[in-house]
Amino acid sequence: MHGSEGGGCSCAACGPHHEEEEGHGRHEVALIAGAAVLLAAGLVVDGATPYGGAALMLFALAALAAGFDLLKSAIRSLLRLRFTMEVLIGIAAAGAFLIGHPAEGATVLVFFAAAELLEARAAERARRSVADLFSLAPVSALVRRDEGWTKLEVHEVGVGERVLVRPGDQVPLDGVVVSGASSVDQAALTGESVPAAKEIGDEVFAGTQNLEGSLEVEVTRPDTESTLARVAAYVEEAQQRRSRTERFIERFARVYTPAVIAGALAVTALLPLVFGIPFADSVYRALSLLVIACPCALALSTPVSMVSGITAAARQGILIKGSDYLEAVGRARVVVFDKTGTLTTGRLQVTAVKGSGDAGEREILHIAASLEAGSGHPIAAAVMAKAREAGVEAGPVEGFVAVPGSGVCGTLGGRACALGNGRLFPEVESAWEEEKGRLEAAGQTVVLVGDGGRVIGLIGLMDTIREDAAATVAGLRARGIRTVMLTGDNERVAAAVAGRLGIDEYRAGLLPAEKVQAVEDLTGRFGEVVMVGDGVNDAPALARAGVGIAMGAIGSDIAIETADVVLMHDRVAGIETLIDLSRKTMRVVRQNVAVSIAVKTGIAVLAVPGLVTLWMAVAIGDMGLSFAVIANALRIPWGRERSHPTPAETAENQTKPLAVHHDNTL
Template structure:
């Protein structure tokens, strides 16, 4: 076993801000998010994304079909308006019936207005330009088609005053218009969706009844044909209409076109009952598919249904129920038994048990009391808690977690990207294949054209790639949602898929494999200095540090430290601290600090962290601080090895004796100790050479001092980072508890998700391939072809929902 060393404590190392993993360093880049309501075609979503990524000044565009969200990264703030206008027009060209609205930024207030009587497009542009030049408005957009104005007001601005100013500006430019603020109603969409589904079912019922009437009663051929046509028009007119609109816009290869050509072609070759029946079958499949997709969306999002609805704000001794967004730092809130804690803060009164399962996945309640920190999203079980708010809602734990999970599916897995590209070429190839099937065989064999046209039409129906384009994003989204329910936050499908190929797992020690709870276990003074005196020097020197070792020394000292006695404070990264205490130069740190300052010291061999103290460059002694290994660390290493992880490594800043001892107890493959932060990165670089070509290297740290290594690893995992801004920023995966065993759980979830995704791919392609062959040789009919489209999609969507069950 190879063994080196690092510094007693990773210890007196200041947190390093993580450099972003994005390659886009353009300071003028802005990010905008839009909701695309009514986007029900996964293939169209892929087309929109592909086109938007080709728009000038778009750094990156992502369309999330699952959440119906568009994310746009615009390279230049000055061109944002033009880019958004072009993007909106492009989306409307591909999908005219969708509604596009920008999502409200957590930093700004969004307001929407209806502008009735606005009949001049040029005037609309003037209003928009004028508002965008107005101080306090970060963004303004006038939609001349819908006659609506959307503005974003800077957080620092006076909202009511600015709204009045907006009205005044519009009235000066267009005196005859009527301006009305649009009040948001969060229930409208769900109600509308339910009404639309009811209308579809009623329409389908009427069409099906007319179809049954034509088939069951012995009418004349003309009446039967009329009934089949009426049934077809009632059920399928929207499909044909969409197809015609798409052709007009140059968007040919989609499911509407395929179904229209297939069924109209069936009428043309006198297959009247089959033409109408196939459209009926297709529509019932679409209705069921829509219901299944919406239910899966709701099921996945309900896994993170932890957003608090209100806060009990205490004002002058009375409680007022308000939105969490309206509570400020320093305000006092009261949480009653059974309520969710709405904001992060400190308990100033009360004792209770809290349920943290929504955040951590742990069912065992935890005790909370006066002086305890408490996180938003947990549920107060029995006591009455009075809390002083320490973070605004936008910066609270719950807000960050919700934002992280909701945006996770924007980072697509390689499999998703492959399927999107595959669908782009697959459908046109099949369409031209169908054309060849309709023309070439009858010319070669002399058969009737109608036989081969029927087969070609059936061939077309099978070709729609919706089963793959819909179910695969749902599978990854379900896996991410299921993981979050277990206290594992995965920042994207790309990271979830990468967890399938982990070769090497590298651990930090303090706070990751060990508790990070230090206690002074030994005080050894030298040169006639007493125990209390040595501890006093160390406590005063550490009084400005937040590191666990500093905390343990201050706890052991147990008295109030008068910081005005400390001057010339200097924290030397990777070494320790240098201060002036009542005019005396005091050094507190590791052996490297003593060597650097030319102080002769005792070389101590112990399993604890050793903090050396020198006064006026004379050695004063040392203090030993010990940490404890977490209960499930050994089990975590065992589980990882059972999953096929090739190597487990620990990098620590602690001394060699501690590193070796921990490594032996946990059965790690390698340990490297006494490493400075940059040396950790060097070790990661060396370990990269040992992994396989497709293998991934994971680094697991506490998210405090490990940002450079978290950023450099293929996958960075932050341990116990539920309240750590640094962890959430730096890592790709955040384990919300302090349990290393959750790493193995994350890998299991990743493997299960990939298994479900691969099942969908193999199942969909296999069924389609078989049906294409059967249809081509005349064994399969249009009925089987429709099953190959909507039936397979429905089954794949239902299978994707299993990913939410995690393990």
């Protein structure tokens, strides 16, 4: 990984490099401007005294000023028998001087140098758009030292130290809130404009902005290993990777360039022999052909588009680790979802509390909360949350015992109480069995509450569908993509989830290894498969899929490291955004390639009969076309297809809790 030893690129470290690049850019601008002035002066002098020595000298100086580096590179390439675009332009310019067209030879080099500068600036703009966003991270922090607050550079702050983040300040380092409460704008990482509420125990991330109250944050990562730094490093690395299309065009260009030179030599030789055209004229036409055939636009058509797409995704909280993954997502015809934590929130909620005549709902909650007070099980968390909501307090439990696979037992107020599944209660009254069966038939998780070995009540729990899950599935189907759900839950629950969301296919009761096998099977049936999961539990299946996508990964080291694409937010609708962006990027690539080939072919056809001058060749066939290709690529972030909206017909599905069965081992 780029910068793996440093863990990322800090703004302070990048500063001198950027300044050096800017200084070099200013030097190039001055050089090209000087060359243009010399060219203009040469044209004026040539107009007064055609073919004079003064004009020739001015054209030669203009050519050297603009094309010195290019000509040097062309000579090196020729000595190595490598036919690059610099070779094509160098031959064209030198040939123009040799056959008595110095003005056009100098113009070719000045125009080409200007085009290269514009291309470099435009490409750099795409590459640095995310870096500019990340540079918003502060370079200093207020650190608690010697019972006071001291301003230090972020690289001087150690893990475990406390920093103060005042209202309006940006969070300097990743950490955990230890004092205060506020809302934090996390758009720099997640792309979401809605601020996230933060209180004691919540994570905050470098580069995000504190909006309201003051926060005291305990640092958990140094600045070079922050979530923001790692995302920036991955984006930079992704921009260096090559997609399948890019690799093909690179191979094509290596064959194309020598073929063009051979064609130009053929034009030079055949036109005088076949049509009796003067040799100097045939050379001029061949030189025009060389300039037109320069593969600049073709070579730029894909990488600039890919960089633009990757940076556009990063600004929306989607981290794509390479242009090959951006391309592959657009080809996929199947999206595979994990269920829990992806299509559903993965958080259980108590939705039903049933008690007998002598033990009402509050008593059932009291017993359950007391027994679950010290447990970290998801069911325990849901029970405790429901008890707090109802104002029910837990009581002291003696003789607490956890029965693996069954539940928990203990003595509460002198009574032997229990909470768990049927294994704890050998005999259950038919009325409770009927009620339990009714809730389970709806897919709910049911735990029984007992007193003295007798069931006196039960609690039903549910998972909930993510708000945007139904609309996302509908949106994918509208885009011609098949949706598949893989889950370890039972058949009944899987069918309920798939039915509510409109999933095309589901597979239930799967172990991690069986999920991998399912992905392999789908790959064999449909080709490219995209797998969406939490990046941790589904790591084997994510790795086996053509593209593995981890969602809700902000702050998750494992998810960011293992997945090919990371959704930093918890919105499954980001899949639609990603697919739309991929398809748009590949459309732009195809447009750029098609236009490059069509325009160059058309002008080349006109060049052979002498209908195109060197001026036209460089202005339209090279510089103009290259800049058009870049401009087209830079529009990728604009007017992006909006993620599929939440349709009214799915609103009910999104807001209702979904009954999802979980093993009620406590």
